[in-house]
Amino acid sequence: MTAGSEFGTPCGDETTQSRLSTRVTTRASAFAMVSVFDAEAAHKRAPVAVFAPTVALLSRPKSPGAVGAIFGVTSERSEASDASVVVVNAKLIDDARPKTRFVSRRHTVTCEVEEVIGNRFTAIYWDDDRGARRVRFRVDAVAEEDRPFLEERAEFYWSVGDEVREDGRKATTSLISFRRLSRLESERWHTASRRAEEAAMDLGWALVDCPEVAESFNRRNG
Amino acid sequence: MTAIEVGPARGVDVRSLADEDVGRVTNEDDRLATSPGLETVELSLFGPGYGECAVVHLGLGRWLIVDSCVQKKRSDPVALDYLIGMGVDPVEQVTHIVVTHWDDDHIQGSAKLAAICKKAELWIPEATRLRDVAALVLSDEIEPQAGLKQLSEMVRTARQTGRRVRLTKEEMELSQACLRSTDPPVSIYALSPSDEDVQAGFRQLMRLIPTLPNGRRTVGRSRHNDFSVVLHVTVGNQVILLGGDREDRGPGRGWQSVHVAFRRRNLNRASVYKVAHHGSQTGDNPSVWTEMAARPLIAVLSPFNRVRGGLPRRSDVQRLCRRAEEVAATSWVEIPPDNVPISSDPIMDADDVVVGESTISDEAAQPPLGQVRCRANARGGRWTIVTMGPAAQLC
Numbered sequence: 001m002t003a004g005s006e007f008g009t010p011c012g013d014e015t016t017q018s019r020l021s022t023r024v025t026t027r028a029s030a031f032a033m034v035s036v037f038d039a040e041a042a043h044k045r046a047p048v049a050v051f052a053p054t055v056a057l058l059s060r061p062k063s064p065g066a067v068g069a070i071f072g073v074t075s076e077r078s079e080a081s082d083a084s085v086v087v088v089n090a091k092l093i094d095d096a097r098p099k100t101r102f103v104s105r106r107h108t109v110t111c112e113v114e115e116v117i118g119n120r121f122t123a124i125y126w127d128d129d130r131g132a133r134r135v136r137f138r139v140d141a142v143a144e145e146d147r148p149f150l151e152e153r154a155e156f157y158w159s160v161g162d163e164v165r166e167d168g169r170k171a172t173t174s175l176i177s178f179r180r181l182s183r184l185e186s187e188r189w190h191t192a193s194r195r196a197e198e199a200a201m202d203l204g205w206a207l208v209d210c211p212e213v214a215e216s217f218n219r220r221n222g
Numbered sequence: 223m224t225a226i227e228v229g230p231a232r233g234v235d236v237r238s239l240a241d242e243d244v245g246r247v248t249n250e251d252d253r254l255a256t257s258p259g260l261e262t263v264e265l266s267l268f269g270p271g272y273g274e275c276a277v278v279h280l281g282l283g284r285w286l287i288v289d290s291c292v293q294k295k296r297s298d299p300v301a302l303d304y305l306i307g308m309g310v311d312p313v314e315q316v317t318h319i320v321v322t323h324w325d326d327d328h329i330q331g332s333a334k335l336a337a338i339c340k341k342a343e344l345w346i347p348e349a350t351r352l353r354d355v356a357a358l359v360l361s362d363e364i365e366p367q368a369g370l371k372q373l374s375e376m377v378r379t380a381r382q383t384g385r386r387v388r389l390t391k392e393e394m395e396l397s398q399a400c401l402r403s404t405d406p407p408v409s410i411y412a413l414s415p416s417d418e419d420v421q422a423g424f425r426q427l428m429r430l431i432p433t434l435p436n437g438r439r440t441v442g443r444s445r446h447n448d449f450s451v452v453l454h455v456t457v458g459n460q461v462i463l464l465g466g467d468r469e470d471r472g473p474g475r476g477w478q479s480v481h482v483a484f485r486r487r488n489l490n491r492a493s494v495y496k497v498a499h500h501g502s503q504t505g506d507n508p509s510v511w512t513e514m515a516a517r518p519l520i521a522v523l524s525p526f527n528r529v530r531g532g533l534p535r536r537s538d539v540q541r542l543c544r545r546a547e548e549v550a551a552t553s554w555v556e557i558p559p560d561n562v563p564i565s566s567d568p569i570m571d572a573d574d575v576v577v578g579e580s581t582i583s584d585e586a587a588q589p590p591l592g593q594v595r596c597r598a599n600a601r602g603g604r605w606t607i608v609t610m611g612p613a614a615q616l617c
Contacts, residue, residue, distance in 0.1 A: 124564065195360070196353070
């Protein structure tokens with residue numbers, strides 16, 4: 001049985017990675033009301049299906065109003081209650097609007113910052129044909145919030161590729177990516193910390209803060 | 223660049239298999255495909271592919287997997303391909319899976335490995351219980367990136383199936399009594415990280431999580447070798463030391479703390495050593511060779527192919543060949559010199575780069591996967607080395 005056949009939505013079969021967007025509209029314990037949007041027409045904000053509160057999320061329900069994307073929908077019938085349960089794995093995404101998509105394979109190399117001078121910096125990357133090569137960037141090519149990472153010997157990924165914009169125009173892009181989390185509100189970080197505490201209890205772990213590691217070390221070493 | 227000229231392995235059975243054949247040998251006559259005997263100890267090291275993975279036969283058909291890697295453009299862990307190719311049942315026969323640390327090149331495919339090897343004990347680095355790391359790995363609130371994502375998936379899989387996930391730190395024994403009491407007896411000890419390693423690694427990690435003015439936090443690039451686990455594995459009379467990505471640090475840290483743990487536990491010297499940190503100078507410490515290694519010693523390593531030509535360097539290979547009787551690497555295609563010369567081509571300006579021109583090569587051009595396999599009788603005797611794919615003995 002597939003989620004699609006049960007709910008009459010284009011969710012695909014159990015092995016298909018569907019690309020439907022979800023909006024959590026209510027939240028109760030481990031269950032959530034999830035509206036499903038067609039990702040291609042997400043800007044219309046019209047749900048193509050609404051799952052009942054029996055929908056269980058593998059990951060915890062997000063805050064009401066959050067917009068996510070379903071990465072794989074499966075469905076199974078519970079023998080005990082004969083009720084259908086749809087198991088979805090939802091991830092938060094920033095926005096459900098159509099994204100700019102890359103139409104050609106992007107070329108990505110790992111670069112190491114060599115030197116930062118004024119508003120320029122040089123980096124070294126490895127070219128299998130030509131060996132180590134030096135390339136010069138503008139500092140303002142690095143996102144403002146990434147600039148703290150811009151120091152000698154720091155590594156980043158440099159991707160160059162073609163993209164097609166929403167209006168059909170094509171452009172060449174150069175993307176500098178330092179490994180980091182996306183923007184995060186402090187409140188969300190605290191929520192993550194609280195949930196990690198709960199999960200750690202399940203696992204029988206006691207979470208520690210760095211000072212406690214230090215204390216433990218000091219105790220062991222007298 | 224000139225590669226070091228390396229001939230075929232000395233005095234051993236060397237067969238070159240195509241890249242895709244590694245771990246997938248189907249010819250029953252090919253003895254590379256045969257599983258080891260019940261009393262045979264084996265260390266197989268895979269790499270670089272996308273990272274490094276060590277598979278150890280603990281005797282009696284039991285297997286330990288340390289770290290995980292995948293082949294280019296594939297998601298199946300190399301260890302599974304290899305074991306299944308030999309007729310090993312990963313569900314029943316893999317007893318331990320150990321993640322030494324969560325750098326990309328050591329953890330790819332580990333979540334799948336844990337999901338399939340359902341009866342294996344799962345051991346991950348102690349540093350995972352640091353609150354800020356746990357927030358990334360355990361919460362499902364924030365999507366971690368790269369290696370932490372694999373770790374997160376691994377833990378989630380374990381929780382969903384009610385399995386325990388244990389935390390590894392120095393002087394912890396990973397083997398249960400039932401392993402110790404078999405013939406051949408088995409013991410597995412973690413010799414790192416120390417509390418001070420974890421603390422130092424955490425400080426570095428936090429330094430890379432700047433709190434931005436409006437309360438946002440970002441995680442930058444970080445190396446997690448301070449958290450890396452070193453394992454000491456004894457099967458019968460044979461000892462293997464698995465160095466992870468351990469690097470030499472100050473007092474109480476790095477290899478110095480490993481040496482202290484080794485002495486405290488009164489452990490036997492190893493006759494096979496998986497060289498730490500891809501053979502780099504920073505991964506080296508004299509105590510490894512003089513205090514923890516037996517003679518003759520076999521050293522095996524996997525190269526690391528990244529910026530500036532990767533590791534090991536030419537001087538690293540020369541150093542290793544002075545310190546061990548035999549050194550084998552999972553790939554020997556290019557051993558870069560110590561000081562990689564920057565191309566004399568005119569410096570490129572990133573603004574001038576145009577897609578389609580050959581100014582940027584694709585990083586997907588990774589070296590193919592190789593395997594170094596060392597086997598010996600658990601009761602004693604010499605080890606036999608076999609190299610497959612691009613793997614070779616360096617000396």
